Amino acid sequence: MKAAVHSRYGPPAVVRVAEVDQPSVGDKDLLVRVHATTVNRTDCAYRAARPFFVRALTGLARPRRAVLGTEYAGVVEAVGGGVTSFSVGDRVFGYNEGAFGTHAEYLAVPHDGPVATMPAGMTFEEAAPGTEGAHYAMAFIRVARVRAGQEVLVYGATGAIGSAAVQFLKHHGATVTAVCGTAQLELVKGLGADRVVDHTAQDFTRDERRYDAVFDAVGMSTFGRCRRLLRRASSGR
Known part of the structure; x- marks a missing residue:
């Protein structure tokens, strides 16, 4: 799958689009095909490692997480065997700070994390920035x-x-x-x-x-x- 990745800290130019492995789906996970995401100030701070103390969370010399992104909206493509609260085809949105990974075509998230079904009539572009x-x-x-x-x-x-x-x-x-x-x-x-x-x-x-x-x-x-x-x-x- 395609994703926006970075291997070093710096300005937006350190980010590039590359092919990466699609995330695996655990027993309690959802696999979401991302239709909309955002670049917010959390992403920018982690990408630039500013303020400096951010490195305590992201990696001292280089970023631990190559794919950033916290907000997303998309469609459930697969569910783990232990998931009963969501089904394939559900339109969902959520927030994934810490794990990140929403700047990609696919995202795996825990079913009991900060993810919810999108309100009826809302577009992906409207839902993604709301978290x-x-x-x-x-x-x-x-x-x-x-x-x-x-x-x-x-x-x-x-x-x-x-x-x-x-x-x-x-x-x-x-x-x-x-x-x-x-x-x-x-x-x-x-x-x-x-x-x-x-x-x-x-x-x-x-x-x-x-x-x-x-x-x-x-x-x-x-x-x-x-x-x-x-x-x-x-x-x-």
Whole structure:
């Protein structure tokens, strides 16, 4: 099968298309023919090994994983003998960080991993980009232990992580203030934000409101700048 591979760290030019072995399917695995995937910032960080500490996960001198890719959508081509939750022909999408491998024609994934049947009416191209940002946004919400009725500020509400965070927070019953640029104000309101702050018109860190959690979804602020926004009982971002 064809795959995008890299054998050394560096810029996008280190990636090339090559023939590699098709993955084998274990008893609890699905073999998915990939119809759509993405190149996201996780892939870019692992490809370039930046920041440097990424090498602790990917290999000190050279990458352990030749084929990157975390997000995918495709069709189940085969299932292991112990799989009952999926069938050949199912349209599925999922997230495969750690194992990677979605930048290829075929991918083998555990049936009980982060994989699900695609919603009806959704294209592969629409489904594939929907997992990485949601994965990190949900991790934040769980770590922060956000509860219904709390107030949360999301800085960077239009990126993959921030837009997912706004929607998840509303689903959990939180009151959400979202920070974005002028051009995205209506978009963020449509995601469910209760209040939207235009960061080009005002410094959100000078907001007079206080929050139970502040989520910097783009890593462009600091705890020191945002600390004054937190309620006294809160101790983190």
